[in-house]
Amino acid sequence: MQEKVRLVFERIKVFLTPNKLNLIAFFLLIFLFGVNYHSRSVLAYLAFLPLFLALSISTALIKSLFNTFFKFDDFSIILSLVYFYIVACFIAFSFEKTTRKFGTKKVLVPTIFVFLALLIISGRLTGWFLVFTQPSIGNLSLSAFFVYILTAIVLVFVWVIIESSQLPTFKKNISAVLLFLFLLAAFHPALRGNIIPETLNEEEHDMALLAIDDADSQLDIQGDWILQYEVVSIKTPVEHITPFQGGCSVEVKMQTRTIFGKPFYKIIVYFNSKESLEFCDLEIPNECDFDPHCKP
């Protein structure tokens, strides 16, 4: 029995030990889903589904324990990190297995195609092509985007140098893990600091919804325009906020993308203070409020 347990632990250890494949898969997962964490991507939802399940089951038990030391968000980030790594290990394991069976050449090309497909699908769902003109989309500013790409290139470069050095394998692996954790910190929106809006709690959210209650009738399709309100947060530093004259102290951010050729506007209302939620009675802005080229 003891031998069996030892064998299982040995297998888990081999499975989880970082190697090139694990880390590459880890990086790709972060790249695909991490960047889009707040973009409501279906893929991101699918990727996070087991995480959400795990969270909901374990929350009641663990939250009270962890709340003493961490905020819940911190905990979910740690958990998502672990989750990503385990998924990456699975991908690497199955890749290695199929490679052994069919040969690297036969497996590598389809894998690249699958990655490209995921990248395009993820981009299409989240409107990545708009990132370059709408700096606030997906909470990703243009300068930040290039900083992440640059960081990634530098880190991969450092990793290649470490891999080709004379260091013992264990030290190589440890430095690779540290590098990729750093990369995660650079990529993961939740770790990027002030661009993550402060989430409303349930009561605040209800108050905010009440505040824009009058606007509800106009939230549907208006001709060719799709307008949707989403109350996201109490105001946090966000780039490109359009000032909006409403009945209370709010600022409005607009996200734009096309879905099957239709422009889709998501208007996000940022309340300047929690107190202002009580006094808000918003007027509906239309697309012309945001677009200097629009002629009503």
Place this chain on the structure above:
Amino acid sequence: MNFKQFIWPGKWKLALFVLFLAVDYFGQVQSWAFCKECYPKPFLYDLISWFHFWEISLVISAPIRVIEWFLPKTELVYTVTYVLLVAYFYALACGIVILTKKIKKDSS
């Protein structure tokens, strides 16, 4: 030929699949042109203006577009139909590759 053989991924099937997805993606970027009030244009817009991605994407995704035409235009519907579109693109890629192989086999 059974269903498993039909959908089993191969180099050419996946390549075609990615090609369809890419054409659809660039088609979306070009569709920005039909929105007169939308400004500025996406970054990729000028780079890909030399090719008729939008028209081609309309043709290759025609069946899904027809279905979509009858559905309400909400974000949820667009998301669901996109999942359908992805499945359709893969099936189309499989169909084309298998048909090509069959024609090639018959002619030789």
